Amino acid sequence: MLKYLGTRLVMAFVVIVIVITFLALLVHLIPGNPVTTIMGPRASPALAQIVRHDMNLDRPIPVQVWDFITGAFRGNLGVDFVSNLSVTSLIANALPQTLALAFTSLFIAVGLGVPVGVYAAKHVNGAADRLLAVVSVSFITMPAFVVGLLLLLAFSVHIHVFPAIGTGSLSAPGDYLRHLVLPACALALTWIGYIGRLVRANMLEVLGEPHIRTARAHGVRDGVVFYRLALKNALIPVVAVLGVGLGSLIGGAIFVEVIFARPGIGSLIYNAILERNYPVVRGGVLVVAILFVFANLAADIVYRFLDPRVRVELQNVKR
Amino acid sequence: MSSDDLSSLVEGLTNGHLSRRQFLLRAAALGVSFSTAGAILSACGGSSASSSSASPAAAPATVAAFKMRSDLDMANVDPAFWVSHVDAAIGDAVYEGLVSFKPGTWDIANTLADTFEPSSDNLRYHFTLKQGVPYHKGYGEITTQDVKFSFERIAGLSKPNLHAVYQADWDALESVQVNGKYEGTIVLKRPFAPLMLSTLPVMSGKVLSQKAVETLGKQFATHPIGTGPYEFASWVPKQQVTLQRFADYGGANSAYAAKVQADKILVMPISSDTAALNALLAGDVDIGVVGTENLKQVQGDSSLSLHKAPTQSYYWMAMNVLDPQLSNINLRKAIRAAIDVPSIISAAYNGAFQQAYAIIPPSMSVGYWPQAPHYTQDPTQAKSYLSQSGLKNVSLKLTVLSDQVDQTVAQVIQSNLASIGIKVTIEPEDAGTFYAIPGAGGGGKNRQLVYSEYSTEPDPSWSFVWWTSAQKNQWNWNNWYNTKFDSFLSQALVESEPAKRTALYIQAQQLWDAEASMVWIAYITRYLAGKKQITPSIRPDGQEIIWNYKEA
Numbered sequence: 001m002l003k004y005l006g007t008r009l010v011m012a013f014v015v016i017v018i019v020i021t022f023l024a025l026l027v028h029l030i031p032g033n034p035v036t037t038i039m040g041p042r043a044s045p046a047l048a049q050i051v052r053h054d055m056n057l058d059r060p061i062p063v064q065v066w067d068f069i070t071g072a073f074r075g076n077l078g079v080d081f082v083s084n085l086s087v088t089s090l091i092a093n094a095l096p097q098t099l100a101l102a103f104t105s106l107f108i109a110v111g112l113g114v115p116v117g118v119y120a121a122k123h124v125n126g127a128a129d130r131l132l133a134v135v136s137v138s139f140i141t142m143p144a145f146v147v148g149l150l151l152l153l154a155f156s157v158h159i160h161v162f163p164a165i166g167t168g169s170l171s172a173p174g175d176y177l178r179h180l181v182l183p184a185c186a187l188a189l190t191w192i193g194y195i196g197r198l199v200r201a202n203m204l205e206v207l208g209e210p211h212i213r214t215a216r217a218h219g220v221r222d223g224v225v226f227y228r229l230a231l232k233n234a235l236i237p238v239v240a241v242l243g244v245g246l247g248s249l250i251g252g253a254i255f256v257e258v259i260f261a262r263p264g265i266g267s268l269i270y271n272a273i274l275e276r277n278y279p280v281v282r283g284g285v286l287v288v289a290i291l292f293v294f295a296n297l298a299a300d301i302v303y304r305f306l307d308p309r310v311r312v313e314l315q316n317v318k319r
Numbered sequence: 320m321s322s323d324d325l326s327s328l329v330e331g332l333t334n335g336h337l338s339r340r341q342f343l344l345r346a347a348a349l350g351v352s353f354s355t356a357g358a359i360l361s362a363c364g365g366s367s368a369s370s371s372s373a374s375p376a377a378a379p380a381t382v383a384a385f386k387m388r389s390d391l392d393m394a395n396v397d398p399a400f401w402v403s404h405v406d407a408a409i410g411d412a413v414y415e416g417l418v419s420f421k422p423g424t425w426d427i428a429n430t431l432a433d434t435f436e437p438s439s440d441n442l443r444y445h446f447t448l449k450q451g452v453p454y455h456k457g458y459g460e461i462t463t464q465d466v467k468f469s470f471e472r473i474a475g476l477s478k479p480n481l482h483a484v485y486q487a488d489w490d491a492l493e494s495v496q497v498n499g500k501y502e503g504t505i506v507l508k509r510p511f512a513p514l515m516l517s518t519l520p521v522m523s524g525k526v527l528s529q530k531a532v533e534t535l536g537k538q539f540a541t542h543p544i545g546t547g548p549y550e551f552a553s554w555v556p557k558q559q560v561t562l563q564r565f566a567d568y569g570g571a572n573s574a575y576a577a578k579v580q581a582d583k584i585l586v587m588p589i590s591s592d593t594a595a596l597n598a599l600l601a602g603d604v605d606i607g608v609v610g611t612e613n614l615k616q617v618q619g620d621s622s623l624s625l626h627k628a629p630t631q632s633y634y635w636m637a638m639n640v641l642d643p644q645l646s647n648i649n650l651r652k653a654i655r656a657a658i659d660v661p662s663i664i665s666a667a668y669n670g671a672f673q674q675a676y677a678i679i680p681p682s683m684s685v686g687y688w689p690q691a692p693h694y695t696q697d698p699t700q701a702k703s704y705l706s707q708s709g710l711k712n713v714s715l716k717l718t719v720l721s722d723q724v725d726q727t728v729a730q731v732i733q734s735n736l737a738s739i740g741i742k743v744t745i746e747p748e749d750a751g752t753f754y755a756i757p758g759a760g761g762g763g764k765n766r767q768l769v770y771s772e773y774s775t776e777p778d779p780s781w782s783f784v785w786w787t788s789a790q791k792n793q794w795n796w797n798n799w800y801n802t803k804f805d806s807f808l809s810q811a812l813v814e815s816e817p818a819k820r821t822a823l824y825i826q827a828q829q830l831w832d833a834e835a836s837m838v839w840i841a842y843i844t845r846y847l848a849g850k851k852q853i854t855p856s857i858r859p860d861g862q863e864i865i866w867n868y869k870e871a
Contacts, residue, residue: 032751040402041773041785041794042484050482082394082402084537085556093556149593156601164601165589166558261589261598263557276751 008300012293017069019289024065024282027273033057034081034276055081057278068282077286078279087283090268095287097167098264101256102249104184106242109191114238116192117199118231124204132196139193145255148186152259155182165261183260187253191245195238202234209233236307243299247292382870384583385853387863388595388607392588393560396543396551398522399473399483404774404862407522409586412562412866413455414525414545417446417466418515421575422856422867425684425777427515428575431461431526431546433501441815444505444514452569455550458528463503467495468529470505487784488513488523488776510813512820516684517776546571548579548866560586562865579866586865599623599848606849606868611671617848626847629673630861631680631782632774634840636717636732637797642767644713651835653704654768657739658732659696664841667727672841677828678786679779680842682859685817686779686824692832701739714742717768721747728770728840743768769796772843777860779824783808786831797836804830 035048035057043051052058056067071078077087120132156164168179206212207230215225254266265284272280394402396410417432429435432446452461472481474489491511496504507514518524531544543551546569549562562584589595592610599607600620609617609625617625638645638654645651664672673680677691705713717732719725726747733743753771773794775782784790787808788800807827811820831837845861856867 030749030752032755036754039400039484042487044486045793047482047484047486083541083556084395085541090556152594152597152601156603157597160601164603165594165598166587166603258591259594261587261591261594263555267557267590274750 008297012297015293016289020286023285027281028061032276077283080280081277087279091287094263094265094268098253101253104180105187108188109195113192113195114199116196120200121203136193136196139189144186147189148256148259151182167262183256186256206230206233240299240303243296246295382581384585385581385868386585386604388589388604389586390608392557395540397540398525399481401522408863408865410522412549413543413547413551415547415571416524418519420520422864430571441510442507448501450501452546453567454528454546455544458531458544462500463497465529466526469527470495485523488518512815513778513780517778580869606853609846609848611669623848624851626855628845628857628861630843631683632843633675634772636770636838638836639767639798640836641798647708649704649708653701655835655838656697656701658735658838663728663731666731667724672844675839675842678782685820688825688828715767716746717743718746718766719770720753721749780812799834799836
């Protein structure tokens, strides 16, 4: 297990370096430069040249990227061109908000999606199953920003139950959670539908397995068959999907963040790209890449832990 | 003179955007007799103060906080480097200058200056400071040394050179002489007419604490220290800027402004207009800018009121006269005659902006050209020009920003030009690419038609500066360079008499208009929506004076 973990960590590191190098170079391919974009038309050519030098923008692009990578290893992600704040502090401000949103959404998605899938599997081909199928597919196809707007109109504007914008303060956890409800639900809806369908399909597959038939033949109660034998196996692929889902939520929360005026890593990177604010782009992409890679790594490890067949396969491959 | 021009003047007078003197000057320019103008003044009860500048004697009840929506986050509040109108609004609440515009007007009033006297040649400005005016957070009282430091650092006279973005605002500065602890003289190398419009009363004229700037260093940009009625309390990026009432405020503006009402101002950046409107309707913000697409909804809500804030920023379409096709003036005239500007304003801006006929809007105190030609869509005339050009199968690219509104404008223009046989391909670009100047890898010199907007300071020199020969391969996207045009502008820069300056600017506009290289679209109006009991305070160019907001 340790050897496996070590190998995966090395691979994760290589992937991260490749990704950030590629993306950090990519932003330089787009026309434009931060001096004119950020300083505006008032910057005279002479001033722009001086500022370019101060920002190290007159150095070759590969040198800029190399400086960034080596700086990142020392914990220095650079400085925001506009405000002179450290990129680390900007990310430290934005990332927790996105993580809170993503994890809460995932929690809601799993908390509702799994029971929906189990219920549908228990009542397969019945009226409830068909209804849940329609509802789940509808959820999957509904964009998060549309859901967000509808929730906002209903529960903030008309009924005044939840706040419309902002994050609240962590010093008041209740208020912070109140600010999280609507955006998290907006993001979670698609995943509720997706996880529900996934769990249903996996449950039906597992319920058809010989060991389930054997257990039933031996008189094991339905509840035990469903929840202890079948569900445990049916959830294994869901875990793998959740790893990808977390990464997708971190990057894809930007639309919901804009609607609810929440700060987040997605909008931080997006605005930095528009401004050609290279340090913020590089720092933000690095952090997202790390999170994505490690989320998938965690999912793989959990998957390996949960599914003994994977451990046995790997051992057979080594022999 | 048209009835629209006179209506616009009267509206400016009644809204307080024009003083009595400005009204009389403009009326004379329009050909209105003195007696008629006087009668209008009497009927309107025109005063030099707007209704939004409160009586100095009033002491309104306090409000805990004003929650304001801003469309952008604070970026850099250093007067040498400020980025957007949000930075300027925050700066205006935190800093003060020797002189300021009275809220809602172009009238100048002494603020930090006790006396302020220009010399007859406008090269020396002698001032004495009000004594005992404290800076925030214990940085002592303001002295002449602070004035010298503040202006000379922007001018590039300090060591090391700051290379300030707004260095041109103080380009004419020779030095600030310190004659005493509270007495000094601003000495110019040459007359500089914009000094009293776009330098001293606005951000470039704010007086900073030398001690605070030197102590805080780069942090000063996001932790400003001033003498204003509000002091900077905190900033959570992308979430909120908190300004706290300054308990020891020195009262520099007490002669023309009431005491501030709110204990706190919370500036909340909300980039989406839709989210902002929802926040307003939900009660999460008290007041803020709304998009033109939301105006009907605001007007239909009985708990909200809508306030117009006309700016001096302008939308334009430029034709690159260096392009082989567009170098033909008849083609340019054909394009100008084919475009239906009211349709653009209606389609893209819900009819909420004022149509522009020239670069300078009526609200600019100097340089407005009331007789600017009002070109209307005339397809027959357009086809005639096209025929005279001798060009066949004309195909052009129209470069615009990639946002939805600009794309709508582009589609209207595309349709208008298609009706006279000119094929237009729309090229949307994101902001970083669009504003890239040729010297930085941008495509400015390769563009043909470009649609965009430029903002400005409250002086026409800043409207014109981007269209001079000095802006070749920079921001002059119609690539029209004319030495006579440049000469008019240079002369206007050193001419202190407003009527003469206006005459020079009008001559420049006439010359430019004859080239038919521009289609003026609209002057931007910002709309503020807020709770009915809140009255915003707005400068005549649309800049929000957030420290002067009042709640009934």
